[in-house]
Amino acid sequence: MRIDILSIFSENYFAPLNDSIVKRAQESGVVQIGYRNLRDYTDDLHRTVDDRPYGGGPGMVFKLEPLYNAITDIKREESVLICPSPCGEVLCQSVIKDLLCYKHIIFICGHYEGIDDRINNLFPVREISIGDYVLTSGALASTVIIDAVVRQIPGVVGCGDSVLEDSFYDGLLDHPHYTRPAEFMGLRVPEVLLSGNHHEIAKWRKEKAEESTKRRRPDLWERYMKSKHIY
Numbered sequence: 001m002r003i004d005i006l007s008i009f010s011e012n013y014f015a016p017l018n019d020s021i022v023k024r025a026q027e028s029g030v031v032q033i034g035y036r037n038l039r040d041y042t043d044d045l046h047r048t049v050d051d052r053p054y055g056g057g058p059g060m061v062f063k064l065e066p067l068y069n070a071i072t073d074i075k076r077e078e079s080v081l082i083c084p085s086p087c088g089e090v091l092c093q094s095v096i097k098d099l100l101c102y103k104h105i106i107f108i109c110g111h112y113e114g115i116d117d118r119i120n121n122l123f124p125v126r127e128i129s130i131g132d133y134v135l136t137s138g139a140l141a142s143t144v145i146i147d148a149v150v151r152q153i154p155g156v157v158g159c160g161d162s163v164l165e166d167s168f169y170d171g172l173l174d175h176p177h178y179t180r181p182a183e184f185m186g187l188r189v190p191e192v193l194l195s196g197n198h199h200e201i202a203k204w205r206k207e208k209a210e211e212s213t214k215r216r217r218p219d220l221w222e223r224y225m226k227s228k229h230i231y
């Protein structure tokens with residue numbers, strides 16, 4: 001298995017992967033882990049990877065161009081893209097087992113408010129959450145997921161410790177985020193976010209958050225509806 005990590009951090013941030021069991025797995029050659037800095041895929045003087053969100057609001061959003069450049073550089077036919085996100089499917093052992101089947105996994109580590117949502121229109125991206133809480137960075141979540149996957153590779157964990165023993169706003173998932181450019185490879189940012197109409201933007205975001213929660217996390221949706229005494 002080959003794993004590539006796309007982030008804005010140095011290899012030092014992923015220190016747990018260079019120690020102990022995962023380190024030994026790399027040394028024995030059963031897994032190779034590579035690190036790519038997204039700033040190396042920018043083309044401006046300041047090596048900009050993020051920008052302000054369309055429609056206003058706090059934080060910054062990861063831009064598409066550096067991600068697109070990095071992914072197209074390292075993606076192979078058998079590659080799968082994983083983006084750690086609090087909005088993704090929740091990590092559990094069956095998800096880990098699923099990931100074990102891949103030969104090449106690329107982790108896209110977001111930061112700040114997240115990644116321009118049009119990444120999903122450009123590549124098939126599997127979003128995975130490591131739980132219902134928000135970390136400062138997807139890099140930490142990637143470290144958790146990688147650790148959990150690597151230890152399941154046959155032979156990585158010794159017989160003694162057999163592996164067999166082994167944004168939320170108002171209760172809703174986050175809405176999609178977009179940043180410049182307004183159009184990329186024919187994909188346009190939703191017009192309402194360019195309108196400057198804050199009432200309409202807030203309404204659109206709430207609707208998208210509700211749609212997303214209902215579709216992706218029916219358990220959260222049910223809890224949300226109950227808390228509003230809708231049931």
Ligand code: ADE
Binds near residue numbers: 131134135137
């Ligand atoms: N990024 C920020 N919080 C996260 C979480 N809970 N799971 C995965 N990625 C994240």
